[in-house]
Amino acid sequence: MKRSAYCVVFFAILVLVSLSYGISVSGQSLPLPTPPNTEKSDEIEDLIDSELFVGAPSEVIEAFFERHGIAYSFNEFGNRYQAIIRDVVPELQVVQSVVIRIDLDSEGRFAASDVGNDFTAR
Structure with a gap:
């Protein structure tokens, strides 16, 4: 795989992990969206x-x-x-x-x- 492909895969994993645990902003974790x-x-x-x-x-x-x-x-x-x-x-x-x-x-x-x-x- 080319380096750019590794970057895309890494970014996708980072996004998935962030979404599954809540995104952290300034040390505070934002809650996951609740169903309407x-x-x-x-x-x-x-x-x-x-x-x-x-x-x-x-x-x-x-x-x-x-x-x-x-x-x-x-x-x-x-x-x-x-x-x-x-x-x-x-x-x-x-x-x-x-x-x-x-x-x-x-x-x-x-x-x-x-x-x-x-x-x-x-």
């Missing part, structure tokens, strides 16, 4: 499935957000409503947020929804 807690996003998806329907007008969608105390905005360029519920699991080392998107059809009615989790550093 999908409880809140699952709850929101269930609410959307039970309360909204394809073809629902904007008033119904806005009432949904208001009824559940979810701050939202309308993206006129994407023709959709969007909302973020921040820090759903405060004990995590990262900020976990639930991102909600409700797409409208060309007549401004409910067409589809997407609910996901997003993570940022504290």
